[in-house]
Structures are given as structure tokens and as C-alpha cells.
Amino acid sequence: MQVHVAKSDLWSLPVDAIVNPANSLGIMGGGIGGTLRREGGNIIQEAAMAAAPIAVGAALVTTAGQLPAKNIIHVPTMEEPGMKIGAENVRRAARAALIAADRNGFKVIGIPGIGTDLGDVPVDEAARAIVEEVRAHRRPCPETIYLVDQNDEMIAALEEALRNAQANV
Numbered sequence: 173m174q175v176h177v178a179k180s181d182l183w184s185l186p187v188d189a190i191v192n193p194a195n196s197l198g199i200m201g202g203g204i205g206g207t208l209r210r211e212g213g214n215i216i217q218e219a220a221m222a223a224a225p226i227a228v229g230a231a232l233v234t235t236a237g238q239l240p241a242k243n244i245i246h247v248p249t250m251e252e253p254g255m256k257i258g259a260e261n262v263r264r265a266a267r268a269a270l271i272a273a274d275r276n277g278f279k280v281i282g283i284p285g286i287g288t289d290l291g292d293v294p295v296d297e298a299a300r301a302i303v304e305e306v307r308a309h310r311r312p313c314p315e316t317i318y319l320v321d322q323n324d325e326m327i328a329a330l331e332e333a334l335r336n337a338q339a340n341v
Contacts, residue, residue, distance in 0.1 A: 173315060175306055177330045180282075180320040183211040186240040187318065188278035189233070191269045193286040194246040195253045198224040198232075202253070203289045208244065212237030220246050229264040231272035241282065245272045249287050257291040259301045266305035274311035282318045285326035299329035300336075307337050 182190050182204060192205050198220030200209040209217045219234035226232050232246040247265035250257050265286050273281050286302060287293035293301075306317055319330045 173306075173309070173317065175317045175319065175334060177319045177327060177334060179322060179324070179327050180318070181322065182282050182284045182320050183208055183239050183241075185282040185318060185320065187280040187282050188241070188314070189243040189245050189273060189276070190236065190239070190241045190282040191265075191284060191286070192244050192246045193265055193284065193291075194220065194226065194248045195255070196225045196228060196248045196251045197221065197253070198226060198246065199253050204284050208239065212239035212244075216244055225251075228261055229268055231268040233272055233276055243276070243278065245269045245278075245281070247272075247286075249291055254290055257287055257293060259287070259293050259297040261291065262287040262293055262298045263301040263305055266302045267309075270305060270309040270311070270314070274309075274313040276313075278314055280316045280318070281314045282320050284319075285321040285323060285330070288323075288326060295323075295325050295329045296333070299326065299333040303330065303333035303337050
């Protein structure tokens with residue numbers, strides 16, 4: 173598996189699927205979800221809400237609407253919008269996204285920083301949780317993962333977590 177860290181807009185990636193750190197209700201009002209809904213269309217939120225509630229630790233795959241990506245993997249980190257969460261919820265969401273990617277045969281996916289905005293998880297803890305789940309994932313798909321964010325602090329934390337994981341620190 174190849175893992176790349178890049179400063180980029182998640183919604184602009186032409187990949188098989190992008191990950192939306194969501195809430196169990198499928199409401200895409202703020203944060204990454206709000207941006208995905210605005211850029212890709214209300215059909216994304218409608219599909220997520222139609223399948224709600226989605227358990228924390230589970231994943232739901234929907235259309236990506238008008239986005240360049242083909243699909244969105246919604247991974248709830250919180251039950252209701254705006255809840256504060258811990259790094260364990262980030263870990264569960266990352267794991268659910270990777271399992272969903274494998275089940276659906278998605279070869280290339282984009283994963284943003286998870287839980288650091290509305291969930292209030294410290295950036296370094298969130299990055300470590302995401303990278304540890306990526307490293308532990310032993311299934312055929314995805315083959316390539318783009319860890320992306322627009323926040324310089326999150327990008328630096330993801331790069332450091334990846335370096336530390338590769339050095340077995």
C-alpha cells in the first residue's frame with residue numbers, strides 16, 4: 173500500500189472514494205461534511221440521512237454527487253453534530269473507512285484529518301490514530317491512500333506520524 177500526505181482540498185480529489193468524518197445522523201452542516209455537500213450537491217446528504225442512524229465505528233458508502241470522486245465513505249465519529257470526541261473515535265472511523273474501501277474494491281481513497289475540528293481531538297493524537305490504522309490494515313484495498321488536509325498543522329502531524337510509524341517509533 174502506498175500512502176501520500178498532501179495539502180489539498182479533499183473534495184477535489186479524482187479518486188475512487190473520499191472519507192467524510194460524519195455524525196450518526198448523516199447531517200452534513202459544518203466542517204468537511206458541509207464542504208462536501210456544498211461542492212457535490214445535497215444528494216450526498218440526502219443519501220446519508222436516508223441510511224441514518226449510522227453507528228460510530230461503522231461506515232456508509234454513498235454517491236459523491238458532482239464531486240470528482242466516485243463515492244463518499246461516511247464514517248461517524250460522533251452521534252450528533254458538534255459533539256466533543258476522543259482519539260478512539262478517530263481510530264474507529266479510520267478503521268471503518270479502510271474496511272469499507274476494501275469491501276467495495278476502492279483502490280485509491282482520500283482521507284482527511286479526522287476529529288480535530290468539531291470533535292476537538294488534538295491534531296497529533298488524531299494523526300497518530302489515522303496512521304496507525306492505515307499501517308494495521310492488511311486487506312488488498314485500498315492500494316493507495318492520500319492523507320489530505322488544508323491545515324498546515326494537520327499536514328505536519330500526519331507526516332510526522334507516518335515517519336514515526338515507518339521507523340517503528
